[in-house]
Amino acid sequence: MSNAVELRSLSKSFEKVKALDDVSFDVAEGELFGLVGPDGAGKTTLFRILTTLLVPDKGSATVCGLDVVKDLWAIRSRVGYMPGGFALYPDLSVAENLEFFAAVFGTTVEKGYELIAPIYRQIEPFKDRRAEALSGGMKQKLALSCALVHRPDILLLDEPTTGVDAVSRREFWDQLGNLKASGLTIVVSTPYMDEALRCDRVALIHSGKILEIDPPGAVGRRYPLPLLSVTGGERFELLRALREFPEAHAVYLFGDELHYTDKRAEVSAQAIAAEVQEYLAQRGHTDAQVAPISAGIEDSFMELMGGAPPPTAAAA
Amino acid sequence: MQTLRYLLRKEFLQVFRDRMMVTQLLLMPIIQLLLLGNAATFEVKTSRMYVVDRDHSETSRGLIDRMQASRRFNVVGASPSMDVANDWMLRRKTDVILSIPADLERDIVRTRNGAIQLVLNAEDGAAAGVTQSYAAQIIGAYANELGAELMPKVSGHPIEVRARGWYNPDLDYRDYMVPGILVQLVTVVGTLMAAMNIVREKELGTLDQLSVTPLSQSTFMAAKLIPFWVIALVELTLGLLVARFVFHVPMLGSIALVFGAAAVYLIAALGIGLFISTLVDTQQQAMFVTFFIIMVYLLMSGLFTPVRSMPDWAQWMAQFNPVKHFIEIMRAVLLKGATPRDVARPIGILAVFGVVALTLAIREYGRRIG
Numbered sequence: 001m002s003n004a005v006e007l008r009s010l011s012k013s014f015e016k017v018k019a020l021d022d023v024s025f026d027v028a029e030g031e032l033f034g035l036v037g038p039d040g041a042g043k044t045t046l047f048r049i050l051t052t053l054l055v056p057d058k059g060s061a062t063v064c065g066l067d068v069v070k071d072l073w074a075i076r077s078r079v080g081y082m083p084g085g086f087a088l089y090p091d092l093s094v095a096e097n098l099e100f101f102a103a104v105f106g107t108t109v110e111k112g113y114e115l116i117a118p119i120y121r122q123i124e125p126f127k128d129r130r131a132e133a134l135s136g137g138m139k140q141k142l143a144l145s146c147a148l149v150h151r152p153d154i155l156l157l158d159e160p161t162t163g164v165d166a167v168s169r170r171e172f173w174d175q176l177g178n179l180k181a182s183g184l185t186i187v188v189s190t191p192y193m194d195e196a197l198r199c200d201r202v203a204l205i206h207s208g209k210i211l212e213i214d215p216p217g218a219v220g221r222r223y224p225l226p227l228l229s230v231t232g233g234e235r236f237e238l239l240r241a242l243r244e245f246p247e248a249h250a251v252y253l254f255g256d257e258l259h260y261t262d263k264r265a266e267v268s269a270q271a272i273a274a275e276v277q278e279y280l281a282q283r284g285h286t287d288a289q290v291a292p293i294s295a296g297i298e299d300s301f302m303e304l305m306g307g308a309p310p311p312t313a314a315a316a
Numbered sequence: 317m318q319t320l321r322y323l324l325r326k327e328f329l330q331v332f333r334d335r336m337m338v339t340q341l342l343l344m345p346i347i348q349l350l351l352l353g354n355a356a357t358f359e360v361k362t363s364r365m366y367v368v369d370r371d372h373s374e375t376s377r378g379l380i381d382r383m384q385a386s387r388r389f390n391v392v393g394a395s396p397s398m399d400v401a402n403d404w405m406l407r408r409k410t411d412v413i414l415s416i417p418a419d420l421e422r423d424i425v426r427t428r429n430g431a432i433q434l435v436l437n438a439e440d441g442a443a444a445g446v447t448q449s450y451a452a453q454i455i456g457a458y459a460n461e462l463g464a465e466l467m468p469k470v471s472g473h474p475i476e477v478r479a480r481g482w483y484n485p486d487l488d489y490r491d492y493m494v495p496g497i498l499v500q501l502v503t504v505v506g507t508l509m510a511a512m513n514i515v516r517e518k519e520l521g522t523l524d525q526l527s528v529t530p531l532s533q534s535t536f537m538a539a540k541l542i543p544f545w546v547i548a549l550v551e552l553t554l555g556l557l558v559a560r561f562v563f564h565v566p567m568l569g570s571i572a573l574v575f576g577a578a579a580v581y582l583i584a585a586l587g588i589g590l591f592i593s594t595l596v597d598t599q600q601q602a603m604f605v606t607f608f609i610i611m612v613y614l615l616m617s618g619l620f621t622p623v624r625s626m627p628d629w630a631q632w633m634a635q636f637n638p639v640k641h642f643i644e645i646m647r648a649v650l651l652k653g654a655t656p657r658d659v660a661r662p663i664g665i666l667a668v669f670g671v672v673a674l675t676l677a678i679r680e681y682g683r684r685i686g
Contacts (some may be wrong), residue, residue, distance in 0.1 A: 033365050044317035050525075051524075051527075051528045052527075052528065053524055053527055053528065073530065076527070076528050076529055076530055077529070079528060080527040081524075081525065083521045083524050083525060084521075085521055085523060086521070087520055087521035087522040087525035088520070088522070089326075089330065089520065089522060090520070091330050091333050091334065092326065092329065092330065092333075096326070096329065099322075100322065101525075101529075102321055103318070103323075103528075104319060104322070104323070104526065104529045105530060106318070106319060106530065126678050147523075231535040250622055
């Protein structure tokens, strides 16, 4: 089986910023591949190279076996692309937007209807409404329909769920699951970790570098150090206390709990938990609950990013 | 072709769905022509005049009467004191001071020569010049009259210079301004709409989306050019109708020639708009850049001030100003009835402009998209 996407040492810089730095990976045909990373990680640049909108400085990339530089016209008719922020015409109606994008690809809505039907049917009752009057979730469905109407071989989605409510986000990922089941290759980027879990494989990207590529379940398994969850008591006081613990490697706020990583890889997590519990008790946090946990994708991401603290931690 | 038809349909849909835009497109030519056609003129209707008459003779009163009777001058005050008159001038209560010295009548009777003084407020140089020439006409005519009365045999037929304006015999500034304003109108509409439209697609992200389709650059450009080209020509038609039926501007030449020249000119104007759109990222930037360029073009086009009275460098620059050439063509065809042969040169220059602007725009556009 050939690969739908192949990247080899891809680099791209904008003036002094390295947007992509020596990126290499493959996406298999029929795979649902996720690119996970914060804003400015290089996700959009990567999509713009794959969609032939940008030329890489170094390295090569192929989409459906076609070179992004040499075969740009062939690629342009075979990919379905959804840029961040839904590129729709706000002053055209739902139906007009869809017809327009079908026409641009030299096809008709009827010919592509079968593929888009599960998604488009949900917004079809509003087909005479102008796109500007749609909710975020409906805009997203329309944008996806527009990207699919010409029956592409691969779908490239740049942060398709940004600015969309939680219910629509879940529905959207269900639809992606259905599309994948029909054999379509999908490359999707997201800043949300929970969405990353629904991909076949995810690539963690930060500052233009790919940190790790694994199935989402395996990403946490590679976590190199003992990890504890700490709850109870005043969170910011706890955070300060834990950061002052001499063996602390990293401490972050994760919603209601704190995730504590210890420096000592050779000591068992159970032993460290007991030690930390005792330390906290000495500092007056007698009701703190400490328990070893297995790392999630977010823990891995923080670790791989090199300990750049999230804004909540910085505020403490 | 099928695709192009769809693209064009979409552009027109978007234009006509925008109520603001349609209202502007329909009202702009009418309002601009009415406003500028009436207001943008060098004509000075009536000047306020202050009289300092120290002679108090029949001759001096005759002169004042004739000034007043011409309706170009309205006597707003009189006193024997020049100081008071100057004070009026300073306080902008009068535009002209007519100062008649004592003994004017006596001097004329004795020596056939008299001197009077005319003081003009020349803050607005053009207006002062026009006022002065009116005054000179009246005074000259009066002097002639006096000469004829006093010594009919001696003066005989004094040499007289009589100016006669060709092509605009009544020296109606409106006839001169309206064709230029029409040019300004189609320039603004064409250039601005073309520039804003593509930038809007950039802002929406649809430009990226469209680039990831098999849509060719030439089809895309054609789809962007044709609608505004058509709309600008419709604007021109509206403007010409207003010019003809509201302002009764003479249209001596062929209207087909006007449209032919406009068709060529608009390719240059739209090409400049498209080129601007490749350089900027937001509609606001597009608007500023377009206005800046159009302003420079208009001010140096000969619309308000003749190119011939500009310094050499400006005259040289004007050769690279498509607006100037098109205004020349419009004035020549409408007011002088110029034939295609007469305006072949400026039309040729416009064609070169069009090709260059479009080539630059398409090339720059292609480069941006990679």
